[in-house]
Amino acid sequence: MNALLQRYDVLICPASIVLPFPVEARDIREAAGQHFGTYIDWLAITYALTLTGMPVIAIPCGMSASGLPVGIQIVGKVRGEAALLSAARAIEEIIGTWATGKPEVH
Template identity: 45%
Template structure:
């Protein structure tokens, strides 16, 4: 609990300077449907499902609202997304920002279209 509290304080400090964090939703492109999770990412082992979704899981345990918006396709045509994260209790601002980003992608502004 002490580690979680310290991480929460760091997140709150970060969001004191930044309204929104935009980051990858996952560390790898979409996997084949029969693969539960990648066993390795960039040379680092993923022993459990939580290991590879930590980039999303961490926001849930900190109480930070987060969502993913479609962000085009990878070089193999598979869909990819961006994760947008806000400070605790900033759900309305986060949803508004995410809607704007989604519209930009829809109109091809971020995808070269």
């Protein structure tokens, strides 16, 4: 991760592998044909980044075609919290300029 972030300012990836699901569903057991044996398996995209020790922030980035919220995670450099927050703010400003409302993610 250090080598990657020496080349790039930040890493951006989805905040979740699935769209929000009904509150009655305790967890996700399958997505895109991938079976998840435990509750935390489908959360790997979030905890894997935390395990790198890099600062990470999650921000909203729009809505799905069905109107559900979508987010992204932004990973910064070691001890780069200020730069990470600045990048997140810049991304929020760019996203806010799309169309006349919320951007759609398809």
